[in-house]
Amino acid sequence: MREHFRQDWIYRLLAVALAIILWMYVTGEQNPTGEKVVRVPLETENLREGLVVADRPAEVQVRVEGRKAAVANLLSRDVHAYVSLRDAKVGDNLLPVQVEVPEGLNVIHVNPAQVTIKIDKIEQVQLPVQVNLLGTPAGGYRALEPVLKPSQVVVSGSAATLKSIGRVYVEAKIDQASGNFLAQLPVKLADREGRPLQEWLTVSPEVVETFVPVVQDMPSKFLAVRPQLAGEPAKGYAIQRVILQPEVVEVFAPYNHLAALDYINTAPVNIAGATKNVTAETNLEIPAGVQVGSFPRVRVVVEIGKAANPNSTP
Template sequence: MWEHWRQDWIYRLLAVGLAIILWIYVTGEQNPTGAKVVRVPLETVNLKEGLVVADRPEDVQVRVEGRKAVINNLLPRDVHAYVDLREAKVGDNLLPVRVEAPEGINIIHINPSQVAVKIDKIEQIQLPVQVSLVGTPAGGYRALEPVIKPSQVIVSGSAAILKSIGRVYVEAQIDQARGNFLAQLPVKVADRDGHPLEEWLSLNPQVVETFIPVVQDMPSKIVAVRPQLSGEVAGGYTIDRVILQPEVVEVFAPYKLLASLDYINTAPINIAGATKNVTVETNLEIPSGVQVGSFPRVRVVVEIKKTDVQAEGTVNPGRAS
């Protein structure tokens, strides 16, 4: 038997080899491999606090390989390309690109395999927010001066990027509007050529309240704002003065309504039992048929003080003749 095996061992090894080759061939036919080049956004991670990325490539090319069924369904978002900035310093840094891919996908080549990343210290500036109107109001209507709250935002970023800012703005869609526009709008930043810069900057706040009066083409008039106080202050106290912001508003209405309109009340302000200043932001009570050309809210400060303890008619000894 041993002699028989020794005589046939070459044939036995050949049979095993043929079987392996046949298995590889059949497997390859059923699950063929393929390659693909994907353009992947380049991200940054582990940047130290107080620093900001001033410049870096937007993406890299990654050549991957795997089963065709998997490769054909692979999307750029499935591949993660990033640069680790843990050891990055202020200035120019040449750092390797790292790539992570789904299971079953092999990374064949990264182009470029190293990228230049510029790091700066974070600086801040305060800039006013402009309003960019998109469209025009309906016929017979017009848009008045916008009101933004807050009117300025803090922009943080590298010194070079901050210097390149052309404007900070919000976009308000008022096409065919027939009434006031009020919305919370995201703040946008563009360079002097109009290109967006949001990726390189941080904003505080990121959203501002935007009010655009859209009024009919009617006669206008400036009228006073009158505080409508409700209740009485506590005993021994009195109202010193009332401060309004704004004190007057522009109103739009037919001539007949304007003729009898001299002021607009605020909503009732409760001062019952007050012993200290009352500060509120309240609405205006706008009469029917009247439109207001400013933000329809008013800040009211009711200053309250103690009354003079000296009774009326009593002669002040210090002033007696």
């Protein structure tokens, strides 16, 4: 009996083992596993205020394992590789790469598993913006000096990266243009070799208003800008002076048009009832057939003060 009982258990164990092997085989055939290596952009997180990443690897390689169907459909954007900079200090920091993958997949290997991240303090510089004109105007037209608002931007980043800036610019597409170009354009940064620097720096403002006068090849003339004021200051107050920016503008027109022009007006600026200075940005009133070679807006400052008392003794 004892021998029979022992043989019975051996058969049972063999049956269980065969069942497990068979299950693993069937499961493997129906849902085979596979591996895949993906190149993933390396991101940084949790950097303290006042610090900036001065240098880091652009990407890492991640080897994942999982069901073949899931692995085959895996894209680099599905994998999140990052380094936490919560405890990073100024200088070089050797830190582990952390990886997150979709459910059902496992990370086998990360290359490199640790990376050196260089941290620097944030500094700022104010730099002028240049205009890169793309293309040429239509026949019979020409582009004049561009006008930018603002003409300078503040760039923030590490000291070393700021020193490598070779150019701050916008790109204005004026190919075959037969009229003025006006647009809000993104500011771009490049090093001295022309390589982009946008990733390492921040710009304020990120866009600037860009005006490129595109005028016909006609005679030109400089005209004084004359302010038009609507209304009168409050009783007891008077206009002290009017400041214009710009005070003169270049206009383009046929000779017979230019001969009749001595000045160019601004649109009316309302000063009715004013008791203090009035500042306005207004348009120019451009006559028909005339083109202006600068931004067609004028800043007008009307200084208002107490009126002199005519009855007072000097």
